[in-house]
Amino acid sequence: MTPALRTGLAIAERLFTDLATTTSDPPGVTRASFGEGEQQAHRLIAKAAREIGMEVEWDAIGTLRAVLPGRDRSLPAVVIGSHLDSVPHGGNFDGAAGVIMGIAATAALAAQGYAPQRDLLVLGIRAEEMCWFPAHYLGSRALFGQLPAEAPDALRRADTGQSLAEHMNALGLDPSSIRERRALLDPARIACFIEPHIEQGPVLVETGMPIAIVTGIRGSLRYPRASVAGEHAHAGAVPRSHRRDAALAGVALLAALDERWAALEGNGADLVCTAGILSTDPVHHTPTKVPGLLRFSLDIRSEDAALLAELDRWLHAEAARIGANRGVSFDFGPPTHAAPALMDADLRLRLHAAARHLGIPAMEMASGAGHDCATFAGLGIPSAMLFLRNRNGSHNPDEAMEIEDFAAGLAVLTTTLEELLA
Ligand SMILES: [Zn+2]
Numbered sequence: 316m317t318p319a320l321r322t323g324l325a326i327a328e329r330l331f332t333d334l335a336t337t338t339s340d341p342p343g344v345t346r347a348s349f350g351e352g353e354q355q356a357h358r359l360i361a362k363a364a365r366e367i368g369m370e371v372e373w374d375a376i377g378t379l380r381a382v383l384p385g386r387d388r389s390l391p392a393v394v395i396g397s398h399l400d401s402v403p404h405g406g407n408f409d410g411a412a413g414v415i416m417g418i419a420a421t422a423a424l425a426a427q428g429y430a431p432q433r434d435l436l437v438l439g440i441r442a443e444e445m446c447w448f449p450a451h452y453l454g455s456r457a458l459f460g461q462l463p464a465e466a467p468d469a470l471r472r473a474d475t476g477q478s479l480a481e482h483m484n485a486l487g488l489d490p491s492s493i494r495e496r497r498a499l500l501d502p503a504r505i506a507c508f509i510e511p512h513i514e515q516g517p518v519l520v521e522t523g524m525p526i527a528i529v530t531g532i533r534g535s536l537r538y539p540r541a542s543v544a545g546e547h548a549h550a551g552a553v554p555r556s557h558r559r560d561a562a563l564a565g566v567a568l569l570a571a572l573d574e575r576w577a578a579l580e581g582n583g584a585d586l587v588c589t590a591g592i593l594s595t596d597p598v599h600h601t602p603t604k605v606p607g608l609l610r611f612s613l614d615i616r617s618e619d620a621a622l623l624a625e626l627d628r629w630l631h632a633e634a635a636r637i638g639a640n641r642g643v644s645f646d647f648g649p650p651t652h653a654a655p656a657l658m659d660a661d662l663r664l665r666l667h668a669a670a671r672h673l674g675i676p677a678m679e680m681a682s683g684a685g686h687d688c689a690t691f692a693g694l695g696i697p698s699a700m701l702f703l704r705n706r707n708g709s710h711n712p713d714e715a716m717e718i719e720d721f722a723a724g725l726a727v728l729t730t731t732l733e734e735l736l737a
Pocket residue numbers: 398409410443512
C-alpha cells in the first residue's frame with residue numbers, strides 16, 4: 316500500500332470510529348433520514364472533507380457536496396456517493412462506507428499531489444432507507460426533481476408521523492424544489508457516478524473475494540397483496556374431486572414458479588423469487604377446514620426487464636391453468652414495478668483493469684438490493700457500483716466489513732479515479 320493510500324485509509328478508520336460513537340444506539344447505530352443521526356454523520360464527513368482541502372456545502376434539500384476542484388471547472392464532474400442514513404439499530408457501514416470511501420480516495424489523491432483535470436464531487440445523499448419515509452431513493456430522486464410534487468407533505472416519517480416538509484424545515488432545509496420538481500444537479504454536468512457499498516448478501520464471504528464489481532441493479536415485479544379464492548369445506552367429509560382448496564392451489568403456483576426459476580437460472584438468467592407472505596385466513600382457518608382463502612405476496616427481481624415481463628405473462632397463464640384445474644381463482648392485486656439499472660460497461664472494465672493491475676481479486680455480481688445508483692443510471696449517467704465484502708448481511712448491528720477489504724476497494728477506486736479525472 317502506498318503512503319498516499321495509507322493517509323486516506325487512516326482518515327476512513329477515524330471516520331468509521333467517530334461515526335459509530337456519535338450515532339450509537341445500542342444495539343447498533345441509528346441515523347434517521349432527516350434526523351439527528353443523519354445530521355451527525357453529515358457534520359463528521361463535512362469536517363473531514365474540509366480538513367483535506369475540499370470545498371463543502373449543502374444544497375437546499377440537505378445533500379452534502381464536497382468538491383476537490385479540477386483545473387477545468389467547466390468539465391462535467393466525476394461523482395462518488397452513497398447515503399448517510401441507516402435503519403434503526405443498523406450497522407455502521409451500509410451507506411456510510413461509500414461516502415467515506417469517496418473522502419478517503421480524495422485524501423489519497425491529494426496526498427500524492429494529484430491535480431485533477433475535472434472536479435471530483437463526493438455526495439452524502441439523504442434518506443435512502445425506506446423504513447423512515449415510504450419512497451424509493453428519496454434523496455437521490457429529490458436531487459433530480461423526480462419525486463411527486465406532493466411528496467414533502469404526503470410522506471410521513473414512520474417514527475414521528477411528521478411530514479417530510481416538517482422534518483426538512485426543522486433542519487433549515489427547503490422542500491420547495493421537490494414541490495416544483497426542480498433538479499438541483501444537472502445530469503449533463505456529471506461525467507459518471509460510482510457508488511461503493513457493502514455487499515448485503517453472503518456471496519463475497521463465500522467466494523473469498525474482497526470486492527465485486529456490480530453488473531446491474533435488479534429491477535422488481537411485485538404483487539404485495541395477491542390472493543387465491545376457493546371454498547371452505549370440511550376436512551374429512553369432502554373428497555378431492557369436490558374440493559376448491561385455495562392453499563394447495565397457491566402452493567402449486569409457487570412450486571411451478573420455483574421450478575421455472577431453477578430452469579431459467581440453469582440457463583444463466585439472473586433471477587430471484589420470494590413469497591414473503593403466505594397465509595390462510597386467520598378468521599376462518601382451523602386444522603379441520605379446507606382453506607377457502609390464501610393470501611400471498613410475490614417479489615420477483617432480475618437485471619433483465621424482458622425476463623420480468625415474460626415471467627409476469629407466464630404467472631398469469633399458469634395461475635389461470637391451475638385455477639381452472641382446481642376450481643379456484645387467483646387475484647394478483649395491483650403490481651409495483653422498478654426498472655432494472657444496468658451498470659456502465661466502460662466503467663466496469665476500468666474498475667476490473669484497476670483491480671487486475673493492483674493484484675486484487677474481484678468478481679462480478681448483480682445487486683439484489685436497490686441503491687441510489689439506480690437513480691443516476693436511470694438518467695443515462697454512466698454509473699457503477701463497487702461492493703465490499705461484509706459478514707452477516709446489512710440492516711442489522713452485526714454488519715462486519717473488514718478494514719482490509721475497504722482498503723482493497725479504496726485502492727481500486729483511487730486508481731480508477733486517476734484515469735477518470737485526467
Ligand atoms: Zn445502503
